[in-house]
Amino acid sequence: MSANNRKGPIIDPGLCRCCGALKKCRLLNVEYEWQGQKEIYSDMFVDCFGLLLSHLEGAPVERLICATCVCRLREASAFRQQVLRCEELLLKAKIYLHNDDGESKDDIKLELDVKEEKESIMEPLEDDHDISDDITNDIDDVIEVPTRRTRSSGKKKTMKTSKRKSKSIDKKKVTPRGVMAKMQRMNEKIKFEEDIIPQQMETPNVKSIDSDMMAYENTVTIVESSYVCPFDTSFSDYYCVYCRHHFTDPNKLREHTMDHDPTTYKDLPHKKIVQIDILRIDCRLCPKRIDSIDDLKGHITNAHEKFLHPNMTNEFLKFRLNLGRLSCTECEKSFTFFHALKKHMAEHFGTCICDICGAHYFQERMLLLHQKTHQRTDENYPCKECGKMFKSKHNRYLHIARTHRKEPAYPCAKCDEVLFSYTLRYRHMIEVHGDVRLFQCEQCDRTYNSRKSLREHNRRFHLKIFKHQCDLCDKRFYLPSRLREHMSSHSGERNFRCEYCGKSYPRLRGLKVHMQSHSAEKKFKCTACNAAFTQNFNLKNHIKRQHQSLEVEEGYHG
Structure with missing residues (x-):
């Protein structure tokens, strides 16, 4: 699993200026970091195509580019850099060949003339020839000058040129030892260029893309060949990856997943973070019982001849799902909820790291949300209708939809019903x-x-x-509302008043109990008088005050 760190603002959704699609977009003239390199997309357009884009100083919605167009722009930029490097290499090779140390200007002219004569009798090279082939051909031209000049049957002008060249060669006295030394130097340069240039021309994202694909292919093979259970989650709820059916019990999730064909897993959308339950890892292709992923890899490659990309570890996140407490497969630390366990797993495998506090995340969007917590906390989003302040645009949207527009904003994932609150949707999922x-x-x-x-x-x-x-005392409370009610016991205030009889109470709980006397049936009746009460406790108090000679048990007539 690998993830690229991206630093820069994201507009979601936005309208891409390059393809017109409504997607998650970036700003054209803002600096982003990708694979450890800085990139500004408007500058890349100028470098690659000479295109100077307009309206780059306007609103952010007018200067957006989507991720698909960014990838195409990177490919164009990488191809441009490749061509420039090859051109530079070719020029350096020609200069090295024709302007080596210790040669005179006459020798340079001689070699250039001989190369022209050579090109006149040779067939043109193909378009996809190597640079090293050009260099080798040039060396052959220099070595074979005397032989090919004597065999030449060209025009008189060519013969005269050859005579002048032979006189220059005689002056230089080219010896076999000098030719061999020059060949050795050129071979060393060719070998150096063959080793270095491919590394320089390699695009920076090839390795990460190949690593992700190989990890995913290994995961598909493991899912098809074993009883491991792939799953998705939303907070602490489990979902079947094949049909999106919801479960809270992992045992029922595993039982349900067995009904699906594992070979269809490769047809599902590819997500970078793959979650696998490894409580049972046994081989699906034979009765072999297996306890670890490493043993499974060795078994399916040796016994069943399945192909797995070598040197790949941690292709997916491994969990052992239980109904009770959950334990980390790496450090055995336990958690009550899956959401807390997954957040902890980011400390082991998360590649998106906060520069300020070092927090780890699997996804860049979660890192960006986290980084906002380090920024100013006084940023609020006011409601235009009532002026109420909110800490996020999402909360403001929910407020406007529910309060002002009277529109439901919580859609059900299994039907077309849209509800007004998370609690109502939760109840809808249970009841419907x-x-x-x-x-x-x-x-x-x-x-x-x-x-x-x-x-x-x-x-x-x-x-x-x-x-x-x-x-004022040592009492402590879980809720602040309970503390406020308790404070009335020190002040003597009785702020909770009955709307029917005007009786007041210091605590809300006392008022609620009292309200039952006006609405509920008075089952507890006194045998000595006509008094009736809704609670047996009140009847006992009545008998103690009014009828001390009677037994409490005799006072109840059901």
Whole structure:
């Protein structure tokens, strides 16, 4: 698994100026970092095509480019750099060949003339010849000058030129030892260029793309050949990768996934972060029982002749899903929820790292959201209708949709229903689509239908996280509302008043109990008088005050 760090603003969605598509876009004239290199796309257009784009100083929506067009622009820029490097190499080779140290100007003229005569009798080279072939041919021209000149049957002008060249050669006295030395120097230069130039011409993203594809191909082979269970998640909910069916119990997820054909996994959309449950790794092609991914790789390649790309590790994120606590497969650290475990796994394999605090993430968009927390916290988004301030555009959008437009904003993933809140959608999934959501407390026998309720229960009754303390006594409370109610016991205030009889109470809980006396049936009746009460506790107090001689048990007539 590999990911490229990208630094720069992202507009989602935006209209690309190059292809007209509505996608996630970047700004044309803003500097981005890719593969450790800085790039400005408007400058790349000028360098590659001589195109000076207009309206680059306007609003951000007027100067956008999508990721597809960025990739095509990078390819064009890489090809341009390749051509320039080859051209530079060719020029250096020609200069080295014809202007070596120790040669005189007459020798340079001699070799140039001989090369012209050579080209007149040789067939033209193909378009895709190598630079090293040109250099070797030039060496052959210099070595074979005496022989080919004597065999030449050209025109008189060519013969006269050859006579002048022979006199110059006699003056230089080219010896076989000198020719061999020059050949050795040229061979060394050719070998150096063959080793260095391909490395310089290699595009920077080839290795990462090949690594991602090889990792994905290995993952497909492993899924098809074993009982590992690929899955998707949304926070702490599990989804089948084949049909998007939702589960909260990983055992039911594994049982359901067995009904799908694993060979169709390669036809699914390719995601960089692949999550695999490895609680069961046994071979699907034979009865062999296997305990680790490394043993599985060796087994399917040796016993079943499956091909796996070598030297590939951590092709996917490995989990052992259980209904209770979840443990990290790398360090055995345990977590209550999958969302917390996946966030922890980024510390082992996340390649998107925050420059400020060192936090790790799998996806660049999550890193960008995190980096906003290091920026100014006073940035608010006001509602134009009522002036209420929000910390994000998304929260403002939900507020406007629900409060002002009266529009639902929470769509159901299984039908066309759109609901007004997350809670209503949650209830809709349970009541309409039959989603089973039961979360058992590990400390007691209580069961809840949401993780939030279970989390609140653990903090309140087991962890006893009471952050709100009274300034006048030592009592602490879990909720700030309970602290406010408690403060009335010190001040004597009775702010909670019944709207039917005017009786007041210092706490809201007392008022709610009292309100039942106006709405509920008064089952607890006194045998000595006509008084009736909604709670047995109130009946007992009545008997103690008014009828002390009667037994409490005799006062209830059901």
